[in-house]
Amino acid sequence: MVIDMFKFNKYIAGIAITAIASISLTACNGSENSGARDNNVDISTDAEFLEFPNGFLWGSATSAYQVEGAWDVGGRGYTNWDLYTQQLNMANGETGNVAIDQYHRYKDDIKLMAEAGLKSYRFSIAWSRIYPTGMPFVTDELGQPVLDSSGNLQPIPPNAEGVAHYSDLIDELIKNDIEPVVTLFHWDIPVGLWAAGSFNNRFVVDMFAAYSEAVFRNYGDRVSKWITMNEPFVNATMIEGIMAVMMEEMAAGGETSLDAMMAMMKDLPLQRLYGLQMSYIHHYLLAHARAVEIQRNLEASGDIIEGDIGISFDLGVAKPVSDSDADKQATALYNALKNDWFVFPITRGYYPAEPLARLRADGYDFNFSEQVLADDLAYIVEQGLDFTGVNYYTRVAVSADVTDGDFGGNASPMNGNLWDAAYVHYVTEYPNSENGIYDPQGFYETLMYIDNEIGGKPVLITENGGGYRVEDKLTNDGKVHDTLRTRFIKGHIKATWQAINDGANVIGYTAWSLFDNFEWFNGYNGRFGMIYIDYENDLKRYPKDSYYWYADTIEKNGVDND
Numbered sequence: 001m002v003i004d005m006f007k008f009n010k011y012i013a014g015i016a017i018t019a020i021a022s023i024s025l026t027a028c029n030g031s032e033n034s035g036a037r038d039n040n041v042d043i044s045t046d047a048e049f050l051e052f053p054n055g056f057l058w059g060s061a062t063s064a065y066q067v068e069g070a071w072d073v074g075g076r077g078y079t080n081w082d083l084y085t086q087q088l089n090m091a092n093g094e095t096g097n098v099a100i101d102q103y104h105r106y107k108d109d110i111k112l113m114a115e116a117g118l119k120s121y122r123f124s125i126a127w128s129r130i131y132p133t134g135m136p137f138v139t140d141e142l143g144q145p146v147l148d149s150s151g152n153l154q155p156i157p158p159n160a161e162g163v164a165h166y167s168d169l170i171d172e173l174i175k176n177d178i179e180p181v182v183t184l185f186h187w188d189i190p191v192g193l194w195a196a197g198s199f200n201n202r203f204v205v206d207m208f209a210a211y212s213e214a215v216f217r218n219y220g221d222r223v224s225k226w227i228t229m230n231e232p233f234v235n236a237t238m239i240e241g242i243m244a245v246m247m248e249e250m251a252a253g254g255e256t257s258l259d260a261m262m263a264m265m266k267d268l269p270l271q272r273l274y275g276l277q278m279s280y281i282h283h284y285l286l287a288h289a290r291a292v293e294i295q296r297n298l299e300a301s302g303d304i305i306e307g308d309i310g311i312s313f314d315l316g317v318a319k320p321v322s323d324s325d326a327d328k329q330a331t332a333l334y335n336a337l338k339n340d341w342f343v344f345p346i347t348r349g350y351y352p353a354e355p356l357a358r359l360r361a362d363g364y365d366f367n368f369s370e371q372v373l374a375d376d377l378a379y380i381v382e383q384g385l386d387f388t389g390v391n392y393y394t395r396v397a398v399s400a401d402v403t404d405g406d407f408g409g410n411a412s413p414m415n416g417n418l419w420d421a422a423y424v425h426y427v428t429e430y431p432n433s434e435n436g437i438y439d440p441q442g443f444y445e446t447l448m449y450i451d452n453e454i455g456g457k458p459v460l461i462t463e464n465g466g467g468y469r470v471e472d473k474l475t476n477d478g479k480v481h482d483t484l485r486t487r488f489i490k491g492h493i494k495a496t497w498q499a500i501n502d503g504a505n506v507i508g509y510t511a512w513s514l515f516d517n518f519e520w521f522n523g524y525n526g527r528f529g530m531i532y533i534d535y536e537n538d539l540k541r542y543p544k545d546s547y548y549w550y551a552d553t554i555e556k557n558g559v560d561n562d
């Protein structure tokens, strides 16, 4: 299958993928919407300063593929994202081959973190550095298991160089009083596991469990905050579900010409897409539960220190475009699939009824039996989580039919039939911004939603930040005056304060990101960092104004109430 992909005309494939991706979420630089909107949260005090609880975990986040580079160094295996960027032109010809070279420059980068006073650094481990092929046992040159004389798999130790790299990184963080927050899966998977169906294939859940165990055993003596999965929704619906359909088409011997690709896209097999997406999501949740169980067992046997394990969801409470009952109902359906679908299995042991019924009425079924599904859900709720990670950037508005309401933006049904009942409006605030609309009020509502749903367990904000490349211009004296990013982060920190004030158990705020880095579909054209990277000049780092503002916030443990 992979060989077929390699034959692909890179340019053509790039257009194709962009086109499919935009089906899921239609972005629009709505001219009627450009400029600032005041969606700020009303703060319930006149105090001049909003102080945070002692020990509040101020941090910043990255992920392996987006910052590390060194794609063929240290025994790292080839991954899906190497394939997407090197062969399929997913990011306009840009790749994470070098990225911001954090693999080699992590000591300097940690210095910048320490100078900002960061209390935590959330990074992800590249699975392909720990088990380069994804297989934790001996395989032959075809990638097939080599059994011992009794017919058993022969376990192999994880890749020593990969293990050593993160061990050094973790030590360096701890030396600088920065708490490592480790994500196990931030979308990059060894290509062999990807080609075998990735998380659509239940076998991959077992491979993930083995990988997780290796990570816990190697770093669990020092790490006490774990995140199993990053944003199952975005990865399943916008990336892997779509890629899987393409893979199936190509495996079925379909033509790989531009015409064939475009025809395939116009006629996207939605039932199959649903099936794949829901299967991916289910297996992500199952993999999460497996990792939780393993971590808890190792903790109980004293093999690792006591820690907390959670999952990062891209949650967002949408709002209706109007007060009509129809728009409100559509919004409830959207929220059920966007939020409850991920949270309920873990908190209640079932998928939310309405989207499930609609999916079934549409002819979609899980690709395993009712009994397996029921057993899985019982297992997932039993394992649960210690905290929920929340990633939030913007919010969408929802309408019952294709009207713009007063929100603006193109209305797009999300992934076909189900979403004919709920049209999604996504608006970007500024032309050339990677951000959706600035909406701290939506953040506040999202924090209150998740706090309520997980019944007081901690919430860790694992991502929030602004992609405003439009403003990121390096001045002659090495400064970047990024007022929009500072405004964004400050508005959301204020919303966080209000949520805490109203009873939400939020334990930390993690800004995305400390550094400009490889932004999946946008490549290096996306800039979310509080530190500017000069891609033209040896990746030199320049702290932006927002970096100094954030350092000041951390030092004071709060923000001005203005």
Ligand code: PNW
Pocket: 025, 063, 066, 230, 231, 234, 314, 391, 393, 463, 512, 519, 520, 528
């Ligand atoms: C998150 N969307 O991804 C990821 O966790 C990060 O790796 C990423 O860099 C960051 O947000 C900024 O984009 C998303 O289109 C990617 O809705 C796309 C979307 C949302 C989140």
